[in-house]
Amino acid sequence: MTGSTTAETAAAAPSSPRTRWWGLVAISLGVALIIVDSTIVNVAIPSIIEDLGITSSDAQWVQETYTLVFAALLLVAGRTGDRLGRRRVFLAGTTVFVLASLAAATAASGPALIAARLLQGVGGAMILPTSLSLINANFRGADRARAFAVWGSTIGGTAALGPLLGGWLTSHLSWRWAFGINLPLGALVAAGVFLLVEESRDPRAERGVDLLGAALSVIGFTGIVFALIEGRTYGWWHLQRPFSVLGAQLDGDPSPVPVALAVGLLALAAFAAVELRRNHRGRTALLDLRLFTIPSFRNGNVVAGVVSLGEFGILFSLPLWFQNVLGYTAFEAGLALLPLAVGSFTASGLSAVLAPRIGTVNLVMAGITCEIIGVAGIGLVLSPDGSGWQVGPFLLVYGIGVGWATAQITGVALTDVPVARSGQGAGIQSTTRQVGSALGIALLGTVLFTALGADLSRALQDHGTPPARAEALTARVRTSAGTAIQPLLHEPATRQAGELARESFTTATSLAAYTAAGALTLGLGAAVRLKRKLALQA
Structure with missing residues (x-):
């Protein structure tokens, strides 16, 4: 299947190769903003x-609101870009993101900050799928593969740079600069994309709007991602802590x-039925099912989802280990993760040749x-008396893998998608990644804290601590x-308990790393099957 019609190709491709590559820099910087x-x-x-004097529940929503809204709107944003223009939606998303960042940086209360984070999620959802579809529309052949490599390494590298940048800004300036830095960078992104990236859209997408499909997809993905992220916090069935939102509070079962999971699954089932009809x-449909008849797109999404499950879950557990077991500051934990970013960006340059x-x-x-080698190696070398230097080489290898796998699977999945439907294809793939990442965080978080609880309780009782106290x-x-x-370590009466907790947290983090390696092994198997199917197709 070819990428587009001749007219569409001519309309999308900038006249100057230099302009096209500088435009990619602007697009990648926009992606870096939302990932960081x-x-x-x-x-x-x-x-x-x-x-701000907010509660722990409010703090949870400050962290998760962005992810929830971001994941829920990716599919809608990708399709909207096809209809209205990918560059136009990208620029609109950048504007929303920058204004929301300003609101977050000046927020005077918890609710105001949560509302700003919600709007940031809206802007981020408009940027990510349209960034992919703009690359798909503006690059061809080997250049497209190189452009996707840059896009993928941006995601992998900046995910690791986030804690480093956040730790430095918070320690040396203020937490408000964690949001305020988006203003000048966002303005630079908007100017670059406006001047260097040409518009593209699907000329056949003006025949109507699938409002019901859009509503059902948003409800479905919100419910599922909420359940995956918050299951450990609020309990998978029995309520483990009070749940409050917008002033309403739930204190009894069920969680x-x-x-949310049931509502999400039912909404997605209804969404599938609506789209089929x-x-x-x-x-006009939000989800063009013809895309799934393309083998590279269908199987590439399977690989992307499974790999995302194993990739980003480790970024949840490892910073906790650096800070809580080794006693690193937030900035030092970010520095310890720097080899991941170095490996990812290095791999991007190598992939163009390889x-x-x-x-x-x-x-x-x-x-x-x-x-797999990197994550499994991290699990092997973790020690309560270790250091970031021991983990660094494996993080570097892991980062190289992210730079190759994340970037190239994007190119595989979208290479045969018609340019006219690239926004929708990008939205599907971005949603697959987000749901995979949320599942990975949920899975590894459950493994981490379940293993921690079981190991620490047993260790405390083995050292003579009464069961109730343990x-x-x-x-x-x-x-x-x-x-x-x-x-616990700094109090003489609880120092032994603190040492045992360090050992148990290390054991649990290693187990989470091995679990991530197992998920990535499944992803490798899916990639092998993808290779076989593409070989048969050829």
Whole structure:
């Protein structure tokens, strides 16, 4: 299947190659902004709680609102870009994101900050899928593969840079600069994309709007992502802590998690039925099911989802280990993760040379293999008396894998998607990645804290701590996500419990790393099947 009609290709491609590559820089910087914003806030939360006087529940929503809205709107934003113009939607998203960042930087209360984070999620959802579709529309052949490599390494590298940047800004300036830095950078992105990237859209997409499909998809993805992210916090069935939002509070069973999951699954089932009917009748549909008849797109999305599950889950557990077990500051934890970013950006440059020589899917497989080696190696070398230097080489190998696998699988999935439908294809792939990442965080978070609780309770009782006291100390460490460990170490009466907690947290983090390696192994198997199917197609 070819990428587009001749007219569409001519309309989309800039006249100057230099202009096209500088436009890619602007697009990649926009992607960097929204990816960094998903991790930069984590290290600033303690300062935000102290400055605004918000509750732990409010702090949770400051972190998660962005992710929820971001994931829920990706599919709608991608299709909107096809209809109204990808550059136009990208620029609108950048404007929303910058204004929301200004609101977050000047927020005087928890609710105001949460509302600003919600708007940031709206802007981010408009940027990510349209960035992919703009690359798909403006690059061809080998240049497209190189452009996707830059896009993919931007995601992998900046995800690791977020804690470093957030830690430095919070420590040396203020948590407000974690949001304020988006203003000048966002203006630079908007100017660059406006001047250097030409518009493209689907000329056949003006026949109607699938409002019902859009509503059902947003409800469905919101419910599912909420359940995956918050299951550990609020309980998968029984409510483990009070749930409050917009002034309403839930104190009894069941937890909101199974309710949200059920609503999300039902909404997505209804969404699938609506889209099947609209596709069958030839009406405008949010989800063009013809895309799934393209083998590279269908199988590439399977690989992307499974790999995302293993890739970004480790970024949840490892910063906690650096800070709570080794006692690193937020900035030092960010520095310890820097090899990941170095590896990812280095791999981006190498992929431009390697992909034409060994093949794109082979490079994806090599990248996933590096990720497996890196993550499994991290699990092997973790020690409560270790250091970031021991983990660094494996983070570097892992980062190289991210730079190859994440970038190249994007190119594989979208290479045969018609340019006219590239926004929709990009929205589907971005949604697949987000749901995979949310599932990975949920899975590894559950493994981490379940193993921590079981190991620490047993260790405390083995050292003579009464069962009731052991359970109380275990709950203190587990519910604080490990932040109680350092205070325990500094009190003579609880120093032994703190040392045991360090050992148990290390054991649990290693187990989470091995779980991530297992998920990535499944992704490698999916990539092998993708290679076979593409070979049969050829």
